[in-house]
Amino acid sequence: MSEDLPPWEKAREEFVAQWGSLGTQWGINRTMAMIHALLMTSPRPMNTDEVMERLQISRGNAHTNLKELVSWNLVRMAPKKGERREYFEAEKDIWKIFVTISRERKRREIEPAIQLLRDCALRTRDEPNGPGRDFHQQMRDLEEFLSFGVKVADTVVSMKHASALQWAMRLLG
Template sequence: MNQEPTSDPLEDARQTFVRSWGALGSSWGVSRTMAMVHALLLVTDPPLSTDDVMAELGASRGNANMNLRELVGWGLVRRVVVEGERREYFEAEKDVWTMFCTIARERKRREIEPALALLEACLATTKGLRSGKAKAFHKQLSELAQFVGTANAVLERISASEQSKVIPAILKWLK
């Protein structure tokens, strides 16, 4: 991605957003390139082809393809048909609430649910143990499982609310 300032303030802001979103991606557990591809598609109309993404970001074909597939898998990007074109084109989900719900649902599925399953398995293994160490371990994991279970329930409600306008309305009211 061209990093030199242009005479176009909109293009400068667009480039800054894409680069910065990419840098933030690593703190969210997402690769820099994946976050940059998402940001690029989020702020670009019309849809882009893999070649367009490669040219904009200076990414290799393999890297662009892999990240586009991953974003499609997350449900944050979709393939679109461009009439008269044989190439695949991609566009990002642009509705912020839908995007947030999609991310919440995927993080719940990929991170929270496996953590909860691990905790429950460890709790089942230590449930009947009588030593002081075992009881302390079981108590600590019980509290952690209760917290993770609550987080799971909250994410379930939030991610299911994209059809409902109740939670977005409540959040707007809380501002």
């Protein structure tokens, strides 16, 4: 499978495999993380068959996860002139990747949580005292923290890489 690869490709294989394992800890499915790693380190766009071949996975699996990556805006389709089938390429700029992932996680994970906390706070707003009141306050505190975090993240994410860097450097001392 990997007997005649140039030396850097060996390191790449290691990277792809390990990135897959790490991904599972982040709640990302292994194949999706591996395809992402593969495309991030690919010198040129790849098509579905190349991905299947390289990772030894089925067409359905490759297809599903490629589309999932596209829906995360981490991968885009790269049409090739005179080629009918679809080629895919990943964003390689780490700042852009960071911005994209932040946006998606906010939308998919943080905002629903904020919604839940608001709902729970609302439902207990008339609790006069005791545990009910504490619960209400806890919901508000959590909601406030997440909302504030979102604001900070929005600000950072809207910056250019260089500005964000400069700003962070100032924080560091």
